[in-house]
Amino acid sequence: xxxxxxxxxxRWSTPFLxxxxxxxxxxxxxxxxxLDETDVARLRGLGDPIDIDEVREVYVPLSRLLxxxxxxARELRRSTTSFLGKRAAPTPFVIGVAGSVAVGKSTVARxxxxxxxxxxxxxxxxxxxxxxxLYPNEELQRRGIMHRKGFPESYDRRALLRFVTQVKSGAxxxxxxxxxxxxxxIVPDAEIVVNSxxxxxxxxxxxxxPPAKEHGLALSDMFxxxxxxxxxxxxxxxxxxxxxxxxxxGAFANxxxxxxxxxxxxxxxxxxxxxxxxxxxxxxxxxxNVLPTRSRARLILRxxxxxxxxxxxxxxx
Numbered sequence: 001x002x003x004x005x006x007x008x009x010x011r012w013s014t015p016f017l018x019x020x021x022x023x024x025x026x027x028x029x030x031x032x033x034x035l036d037e038t039d040v041a042r043l044r045g046l047g048d049p050i051d052i053d054e055v056r057e058v059y060v061p062l063s064r065l066l067x068x069x070x071x072x073a074r075e076l077r078r079s080t081t082s083f084l085g086k087r088a089a090p091t092p093f094v095i096g097v098a099g100s101v102a103v104g105k106s107t108v109a110r111x112x113x114x115x116x117x118x119x120x121x122x123x124x125x126x127x128x129x130x131x132x133x134l135y136p137n138e139e140l141q142r143r144g145i146m147h148r149k150g151f152p153e154s155y156d157r158r159a160l161l162r163f164v165t166q167v168k169s170g171a172x173x174x175x176x177x178x179x180x181x182x183x184x185x186i187v188p189d190a191e192i193v194v195n196s197x198x199x200x201x202x203x204x205x206x207x208x209x210p211p212a213k214e215h216g217l218a219l220s221d222m223f224x225x226x227x228x229x230x231x232x233x234x235x236x237x238x239x240x241x242x243x244x245x246x247x248x249x250g251a252f253a254n255x256x257x258x259x260x261x262x263x264x265x266x267x268x269x270x271x272x273x274x275x276x277x278x279x280x281x282x283x284x285x286x287x288x289n290v291l292p293t294r295s296r297a298r299l300i301l302r303x304x305x306x307x308x309x310x311x312x313x314x315x316x317x
Contacts, residue, residue, distance in 0.1 A: 016300065016313040024312045025057035028064035034118035035111075043114060045107040047243040049307055055111065058301070058309045063115035065299075065314075066095065069225055070122060070199065091170045092196070093122075094222055097203040098293060099229030100286045101150070102240035104307065108229055109203035116199050126197040130204025131179035133160040136186045151285050152206050157219070164222045167200050182251065184258035205285065208293035220296060228297035233286065235305045237278055244274035 019027075033056050035043075044050045070093045081088040095112065099105035106129070113127045133156050140146040140154055148154055166174045178190035194200065202219070208226060211218040220226060231239075248270045252263040262273060294300060300313040 015295075015316055017316055019312045019314065021057060021310050021312070024061055028061040031060050031064045033060055035114060039114065043107060043110045045104060045110075046246055047102070047239060047307075048104045048107045050104070050107060050111075054308055058312070059108075059111050059115060062299075062312075063112065063119070066112070066116060066225060067119050067122070069093070073224055089170055090196075092167055092198060092200045093224045094164065094168055095199065095201045096207040096220055096223040096226040096297075097201060097229065098205065098208045098226065098290065098297065100231075100236050100290055101205065101282045102243050103229045103231055103236050103303065104239075105203055105229040108227065108301065109201050113201055122198040124195075124197045125199040125201065126194045127201045127203065128163075128176055128192065128194065129179070130155060130160060130202065130207060131181075132177040132186070132192060133157070133163070134179060134186065137184070147281065148285075150205055150281065152209055152212070152289055155206065157209075157212055161217060161219050161222070164200070164202060164219060167194055167197070168222050170196070172196050182254065182257055205290050206293070208296045209289065210293075210296075226297045226299070228294045228300045229303070230294060230300050231303040231307075232305070233283070233291075235303070235307075236286070237283070239307065240278050240282060241271060241274045244277075245270055 033052075035052070035055055037052050040050065040052050040055055073093055077091070078088045097105050097109045097112070099108075109127055109129075113125045116122050116125045134140075134149065134154055135143070135156055137146065137149075140149060145151070145154055163174055163176050172195065174194045176192045176194070178187045178192055179185070180187050202223070207223075208220050208228065209218065245267065247259070248262055248265065251257055252259045254260070257263075262270060265273060298315050301309045302311040302313060304310040
């Protein structure tokens with residue numbers, strides 16, 4: 001069967017090669033499964049039913065593909081620096097992971113971190129989320145955009161670009177702010193330290209955004225590879241509602257939670273609240289800012305209504 005399967009389209013119609021999951025699963029038969037059920041349970045996100053079979057069929061081949069790209073990037077760097085008469089200095093391979101709220105991009109990023117760490121040539125893999133570069137709530141309130149938290153303008157994009165640029169340039173130690181989902185804010189005097197990784201994974205809603213200014217530099221210009229986690233909007237909406245109800249019965253009940261006020265809502269009230277937040281904040285952000293960046297990714301993981309990846313779209317070389 002053609003790798004494109006039954007979905008094969010005229011070659012000029014899309015820059016992506018579309019691979020059905022069954023065909024994708026056969027692409028790295030010699031790559032061992034380095035995780036077990038316990039690892040998968042630890043890495044999966046709230047409401048994300050990913051299992052060991054999906055790791056084997058989707059993410060193990062993806063880790064092999066990334067391993068190929070990493071090896072080729074190193075060889076290209078060596079050849080280029082040799083051409084220039086210089087000595088090749090190691091620099092990290094940077095991967096961007098984008099997608100909507102509740103689509104499962106955090107689980108994807110965590111899985112890739114663990115899988116890539118198990119390759120002999122990339123033992124040091126770091127993961128950073130763009131949440132740490134949100135402006136503090138006090139600054140968002142001062143700017144009058146607290147209701148647009150998660151939109152591109154709610155991030156300190158200059159600081160985020162500077163952070164990734166420093167890591168990509170080979171700086172021995174780079175620090176990032178720490179964001180707490182419990183208090184829904186940047187934690188003062190807390191930092192995440194990244195020390196010369198082999199691979200840096202940058203996960204967030206807006207990591208594939210074009211430059212903020214014309215002729216400026218985009219964060220994605222620092223990426224060696226980029227992934228967009230995709231699904232139908234109606235499915236993501238349903239997943240968001242389900243996650244909100246799970247959080248309402250769990251984390252929201254913590255007295256320290258920013259969302260403590262939602263903990264005592266009835267199920268009907270909680271569902272109405274989730275729908276209101278989705279429609280007023282997350283859906284507009286998805287449609288206006290996140291989804292338009294999908295075509296900029298190197299690879300798209302397309303999810304079915306049950307949250308499982310059923311297709312992979314890989315940009316043609």
